[in-house]
Amino acid sequence: MALPDKDNSAEAIAASLAHAIHEHRLAPGSKLSEDEVGEIFGVSRTVVRAALQRLSHSRLVELKRNHGAFVAQPSIREAREVFEARALLEPRTARSAAERIMPADIQLLQSHIEAEHDALKNGSAGRALYLSGQFHVEIARIADQDTIAEYITQLVARSSLVIALYWQRRAALCESHAHDALLRALATHDGQRAEELMKEHLLSLMTSLDLRDRNAVPTSLREALGA
Amino acid sequence: MALPDKDNSAEAIAASLAHAIHEHRLAPGSKLSEDEVGEIFGVSRTVVRAALQRLSHSRLVELKRNHGAFVAQPSIREAREVFEARALLEPRTARSAAERIMPADIQLLQSHIEAEHDALKNGSAGRALYLSGQFHVEIARIADQDTIAEYITQLVARSSLVIALYWQRRAALCESHAHDALLRALATHDGQRAEELMKEHLLSLMTSLDLRDRNAVPTSLREALGA
DNA sequence: TCATCCAATATCGTATACAATCATGTGTCC
DNA sequence: GGACACATGATTGTATACGATATTGGATGA
Helix, strand or coil, rough: CCCCCCCCHHHHHHHHHHHHHHCCCCCCCCCEHHHHHHHHHHHCHHHHHHHHHHHCCCCEEECCCEEEEEECCCCCHHHHHHHHHHHHHHHHHHHHHHHHCCHHHHHHHHHHHHHHHHHHHHCCHHHHHHHHHHHHHHHHHHHCCHHHHHHHHHHHHHHHHHHHHHHHHCCCHHHHHHHHHHHHHHHCCCHHHHHHHHHHHHHHHHHCECCHHCCCCCCCHHHHCCC | CCCCCCCHHHHHHHHHHHHHHEEEEEEEECCCCHHHHHHHHHHCHHHHHHHHHHHHHHHEEEECCCCCEEEEECCCCHHHHHHHHHHHHHHHHHHHHHHHHHHHHHHHHHHHHHHHHHHHHCCCCHHHHHHHHHHHHHHHHCCCHHHHHHHHHHHHHHHHHHHHHHHHCCCCCCHHHHHHHHHHHHCCCCHHHHHHHHHHHHHHHHHHHHCHHHHHCCCCCCHHHCC
């Protein structure tokens, strides 16, 4: 594992774990033992705890008292709420981004899309998912809204967990086309269209999930066995 | 100081500090020494650190490496961003709340407003400010959106810091009237009007602040002395 | 054979100790 | 007299030790 910066090691570890979660290398429900994580990164439990608390606050891990940290398993309700929050934040932010975007930003988004395509071709779906999320975060950054960008970063990461749990395999590759269209609207400073496209994109994302109750994640064993 | 629950003491301490910040009992820039806070609450630095990290993640305190924790001093830019984020989240949430509100909720909001009036009459402006913030949080709760409610909680607390720094004393008491009007719209399930009122309310809040650069908070001594 | 109780184990929760770092103040040299 | 270097103090950063708690496994009894 990449050794974290000697400074801010807790933050580096949190980022590393978040990245792994985002790329689906860590599945929802995975246990993150303090000792184990500490050994992997070569630090004591003290700093691991700081990292885990950080992630807990971002809702990426769940801290169970006296039981340890686990990669979060968002409920269906939480999944819906995450996308509803995104639906409030992202469309208007995309509009702002369209009004402020600079040539360098367009280049960057374009390379994001290409990297995502490459990742998909190489079969690294996790990395593609991560890049796809970063596309959204980047738009908030272009809109010059750090506070909103931070929230979107969180929501995107949580969306990755939601996708891990509730994705239905049919309805797949609309994604990249949506990003292409968004980029075109942004590049032409068409704020109105960017806003609409983002709204539709998020809606289509949500409808590609199976958020019916019956497929609830087996949070309790009783429920898992259909008792 | 109220002794925190033996369980989750870090969270209790964080909540206590957040409350104090929200009520302007702790001014922006105040130093929060780990030893001092630990002594006040009767716990070791370990748990104090956890609480401070939590607050740091909420942007209520700023952690300066090897220097300690300080109550945050939002920049003008951050102040704007906080209200822009609220402008995206709250109006639509108010509309949802209007559609779902129950009689008990109306009662609760009414009592919030009354408590706020009482606090103002008793001269405890800090408490009034806190209650005024809780009014907004309560609306998100009524809308049945935990995720958004959490964000609004954070943003409201940060708004309190912004108010402490940038409030201009003229333009004061429009507040309670705005809440009254909002409650009427909510109580009559007039979602459209609730959304509009919330949008205007936030706008008027922001314009009652002095967010011009020249009044920047003296983050550096040089700036404070007008050098 | 089954349920109940209890001990053993593993993990987390907290306190404390020590190391690292930065700020301040002092002394010396130019 | 001024600037630099260094020692000192205070505060945070990290590691470790110990205590608390919940689960697991086995033993005992009916």
